[in-house]
Amino acid sequence: MEQSKSEYVKDGNLVSEIDGTWQTVTKDNEGNAHIHTLHKHSVKTRPLPPDVGEKTFVSRAAPTKISPTRRKRPQRHDELTLVMGDAQIGFRGVEAFHDETAMSMAQIAVRELMPDRIVFVGDMLDLASMSRFEQRNDWANSTQASIDRYHSFLAQTRANAPNAEIVAISGNHEMRMDKYIRKDAAELLGLRRANAEKELAVLTLRYLVRMDELGIQNIDGYPNAAYWLNDNLKATHGTNVAKGGSNAAKYLKEADTGTLYGHTHRVETAYRTFATRAGYKTIVAASPGALARITGHVPGFHYSVDDQGRTVPKAEDWQQGLLLVEHSDTNEHVTPVMFHGDTMSLFGKRYAA
Ligand SMILES: [Mn+2]
Known part of the structure; x- marks a missing residue:
């Protein structure tokens, strides 16, 4: 199996692209072997780990999470x-x-x-x-x-x-x-x-x-x-x-x-x-x-x-x-x-x- 992998940063995420090529063998009804070549291309996107790159590296900052209070505003x-x-x-x-x-x-x-x-x-x-x-x-x-x-x-x-x-x-x-x-x-x-x-x-x-x-x-x-x-x-x-x-x-x-x-x-x-x-x-x-x-x-x-x-x-x-x-x-x-x-x-x- 042959595989190539490339990683790059896009929109603040780390994108991994994997190209793989491998071969399988199947037999037909007559018992003859056929070789098939399969290709797989996969793309995985995950957030950048915090320690990647310089601090000045251009990437989007993690959004601040706000959990609004559920209290009701009093009548005034x-x-x-x-x-x-x-x-x-x-x-x-x-x-x-x-x-x-x-x-x-x-x-x-x-x-x-x-x-x-x-x-x-x-x-x-x-x-x-x-x-x-x-x-x-x-x-x-x-x-x-x-x-x-x-x-x-x-x-x-x-x-x-x-x-x-x-x-x-x-x-x-x-x-x-x-x-x-x-x-x-x-x-x-x-x-x-x-x-x-x-x-x-x-x-x-x-x-x-x-x-x-x-x-x-x-x-x-x-x-x-x-x-x-x-x-x-x-x-x-x-x-x-x-x-x-x-x-x-x-x-x-x-x-x-x-x-x-x-x-x-x-x-x-x-x-x-x-x-x-x-x-x-x-x-x-x-x-x-x-x-x-x-x-x-x-x-x-x-x-x-x-x-x-x-x-x-x-x-x-x-x-x-x-x-x-x-x-x-x-x-x-x-x-x-x-x-x-x-x-x-x-x-x-x-x-x-
Ligand atoms: Mn002042």
């Missing part, structure tokens, strides 16, 4: 929007900037409340190795892991809220990649695969973390990127960084509509009531706090590393949490939920991560 008078952000997903070696416990609490809230909408108010990624600030060697090679973690967090969110509208607004950190490329390699911005004008540019976070595949709307373009919950309330990453709970007051002065903002890593809520031609109007400014670690592990102004290369812990004046926003066309009611370590209270019920 107003719409419920969960607002959260500032996870600062990133790594210094194996040490994370983001807080897995806080991120789990966020997922518990999504699963338990089944909101109509979830708005991420930016800085979900840190992208420290692309920042214009001084670099550290141990931030290098962390971008892929960060993109993978952000994607899995978004996929988890989608699984926990299969029917919710999910919106991700870019913060200053999400703009780092764009700036980083623009500085020395602007020609790469906007590049698409050949003959694919309708595809997303490859070097966009929206493409890299697969937002479209998860049905997540990306609002890009910090600092003006914003999402309006109704005519009176917008969510945006924000630019104010005052200490001590005074950012809310700044936002209330800046506009005559309400603002839900991130960036400060603080849980804040404040209201302002003023006269209008139609009567009195009350607006709100609120911040959900961070999903990042609040113990000095996020690179920034206060960040320090000792001579062993370890982050020196520090209590940042930050809090972790999220905002529950109940709203209609004309009303909005904001409930801040601050995380106490690994516990939180949602509408009077206690949860632990």
